[in-house]
Amino acid sequence: MKSNSRSIVRGGSPLSGLDAWEEDLLRRYPEADNKRDEDAFRDYEDETRPGVKEFYRLNHHRQTLQFAQGKKAQYLGLNRRRMTVWEALEFLNELIDDSDPDIDLPQIEHLLQTAEAIRADGHPRWFILVGLIHDLGKILCLFGEEQWAVVGDTFPLGCRFSEKIVFHEFFAGNPDRGVAKYSTPAGIYREGCGLDSVTMSWGHDEYLFHVVKDRLPEPALYMIRYHSFYAAHREGEYGSLMNDRDREMFSWVRAFNPYDLYTKSGQRMDVAALRPFYEELISEYLPGELSW
Numbered sequence: 001m002k003s004n005s006r007s008i009v010r011g012g013s014p015l016s017g018l019d020a021w022e023e024d025l026l027r028r029y030p031e032a033d034n035k036r037d038e039d040a041f042r043d044y045e046d047e048t049r050p051g052v053k054e055f056y057r058l059n060h061h062r063q064t065l066q067f068a069q070g071k072k073a074q075y076l077g078l079n080r081r082r083m084t085v086w087e088a089l090e091f092l093n094e095l096i097d098d099s100d101p102d103i104d105l106p107q108i109e110h111l112l113q114t115a116e117a118i119r120a121d122g123h124p125r126w127f128i129l130v131g132l133i134h135d136l137g138k139i140l141c142l143f144g145e146e147q148w149a150v151v152g153d154t155f156p157l158g159c160r161f162s163e164k165i166v167f168h169e170f171f172a173g174n175p176d177r178g179v180a181k182y183s184t185p186a187g188i189y190r191e192g193c194g195l196d197s198v199t200m201s202w203g204h205d206e207y208l209f210h211v212v213k214d215r216l217p218e219p220a221l222y223m224i225r226y227h228s229f230y231a232a233h234r235e236g237e238y239g240s241l242m243n244d245r246d247r248e249m250f251s252w253v254r255a256f257n258p259y260d261l262y263t264k265s266g267q268r269m270d271v272a273a274l275r276p277f278y279e280e281l282i283s284e285y286l287p288g289e290l291s292w
């Protein structure tokens, strides 16, 4: 069990640290149990720590279509900072309180562990790069966003909330639940319209997608944009909003997910030794400063 010592330097959020949601995902989707049954799902909710539960409550109450549209308008002008990818990695590390560095890993090490595991399996270079950068959108916390608007499962807005979304019952407190046109499976969307037309709940996935969207191969962009969309990539929901392209590309999202979930270890990464390889990889696809 990890300590609670590594916490975001920001008040008003229930998680003990930025990693707490991801650590909890491991309880929901244990590595050896890719096909858990409904009973296991219920047990999961019973056993969830109060802080994590409160996090989901806030997320499910407050992620409305209007909220996500507002955040897109606020952030997707990408006019906050100019930073290289490596500078963004270092910026992300500022997010956390390093009071107990022996127990918890800095964000950069989760990203390097993910990338190194992808590299060890012989995947293409752009896939390794996704491992390195996929959580960089969490710098939203440094721009003042609370955890429930940065991490957590993502889901479509403007249509019915799937019952397969974790802590589905908390959507009873979401104002969109009372809007008739959002209450059908397709809601405001046309069936088969494709996920690119769908407004997702706001978080680090969507934000980073927009930072890199013109510069990486399409499978890489899907992995980045939908890696927290567990209702789709693990539960098979929202197929009626997808088009054939989405279905094809989600095989990549699913290929990425085990590297995200199951490569965390206490083993420290030698950041300085790995840096030359990754700097070269970054310069191949995302050279220079990016707009954030």
Ligand SMILES: [Fe+2]
Pocket (backbone or CB within 6 Å): 134, 135, 204, 227, 228
């Ligand atoms: Fe993530």
Ligand SMILES: [Fe+2]
Pocket (backbone or CB within 6 Å): 110, 134, 135, 260
């Ligand atoms: Fe991650």
